[in-house]
Amino acid sequence: MLSVGVNGYGTIGKRVADAVVAQPDMELVGVAKTRPNYEAGRAVKNGYPLYAAIEERAEKFDAADIDLAGLVEELVEEADVMVDATPSGIGAENKSLYEEHDTPALYQGGEDADLVDTSFNARANFADAAGADHVRVVSCNTTGLSRLVAPLEEEYGIEKVRATLVRRGGDPAQTDRGPINDILPNPRTIPSHHGPDVQTIFPDLAIDTLGLKVPATLMHTHSINVSLNGDATADEVRELLESQSRTFVIPEHLDIDGAGKLKEFALDAGRPRGDLWENCIWGESISVEGDDLYLFQAIHQESDVVPENVDAIRAVAETADADESIETTNDALGMGL
Template sequence: MITVGVNGYGTIGKRVADAVTQQPDMELAGVAKTRPNFEAQAAVRKEYPLYAAVEERIELFEEAGIDLAGSVTDLVAESDVVVDACPSGIGADNKSMYESFDTPALYQGGEDADLVDVSFNARGNYSAAAGASHVRVVSCNTTGLSRLLAPLQERYGVEKARVTLVRRGGDPGQTSRGPINDILPNPITIPSHHGPDVNTVFPDLDIDTLGMKVPATLMHVHSVNVTLESSPTAADVRDLLREESRLFLVPESMAIDGAGKLKEFAHDAGRPRGDVWENCIWEESISMEGDDLYLFEAIHQESDVVPENIDAIRAVTETADASESIATTNETLGIGL
């Protein structure tokens, strides 16, 4: 069994912790929280051992009547692998702690790529993380792009990818985020950070990305154009993408016209928290004009990196190859709409 600790129990951390408990080859050592908020109380209800992320705040937990299993260093000491899901930049601060215990750590997409040995996507470069000590699971958008570009590159070759990312302003719980009533080029400079981030997984892929932010919390939406090195039909591309377990081709018959109905569909399907782990590609949008592929896809920012974190745990511990790990993760979480 691989013993996994989760440091940072917010949007990503709580989902990763739940996913760890569903794996046949993993056990959750516990989760570290900075304060006894509603998420800490949820961890207690789930009987996850709770550790204080900041020693000086232990008494806040005592005042809230929450029993702690120890402090974060105890959690790291007990773990074979730590998943750091702290806010951007805090993972970098935590790196020396993981090193002092010689515990391999996974970081999230908000950290700089140069913090780690490998930036990871299960479909893109699983084996590159074998035995690595510091691995970054790339951001939600980069994860989505990597899943899409990997099969296109392998089957047809990619001459150039151009993607405009219409990004949600914040997650549903991020009440301080915006815009409330605006449409922002974000970042205004081009390329956005997403293209270079894809290059941390596929160093040779030619990609330009442009980013925007809009007043929405549900999902990101990508407008994709990929110039291929050959000229398949749109039907060929549809068949190729349909074979990919973490790509969901939204059929016209479902009458899903946007992110709102995708989330509603996920809730109706009984998905935890309405999570959508797969890229959602509108089947009707998949079009070929000469060598140019066009499509629209939606990415659920809160959840698509969760299966990737689970696969990264197996990759760094060298306990399964890519196809075994992806199959186990998909089966246990119920991935495959």
């Protein structure tokens, strides 16, 4: 059994913790939090040992009557692998903590790529993380783009990817984010930083990305154009994407017209928190004009990186290869819609 600790128990951390608990070969040894908010209370109710991430704040947990198992240093010592899911930039500050205890660590997409030995996407470069000490699971958008690029590159070869990312303004619980009544080119410079981030997984890929932010919280939506090297038909591409375990081609008859119905669909399916771990690609959007493939996909920013974190744990611990790990993760979570 792999002992896993999670430092930073927010949107991503709590989902990764639950996913670790669901795995047959992993044990969650604890989670670390900075403050005794509603998520801390739930962690304890779930039976997850709760550690204080900041020693000086430990007394706040006592005052809130929330039991602590100890300080984060003890959690790092006990874990075989730590998953750092703290806000952007804090992971970099925590790196020395993991090094002091000789515990390999995963970081999230908000950290710089040069913090780590390798950036990670299970479908594209699982083996690069074998035995690494510091691995970055790329962001939600980069994960969504990588899952699309990998099979297309293998099957046809790619001349160039052009993607416009219509990004949610904030997650549902991020009451301080926006815009609330605007459409923002964001970043205003072109190309956006997302393309170079995808190149941390596919160094030779030609890709330009543009970003916007809109008043929505549910999901991101990508408008994609891939210029392919090989001949392809829309039906062939659809079949290829349907054969991938983490790309869900939305059948037309479901009559799902946007993120709202997608989330409702996930809730109806009994998905925890209404999570959609897969890229959600509209079947009717998959089109080929000459050498150009076009499609729309929705990406659930809060959850698509969760199975990737689980796979990255096995990759650094070298307990499975990509296919074994992806299959185990998918089965344990209940992937497939």
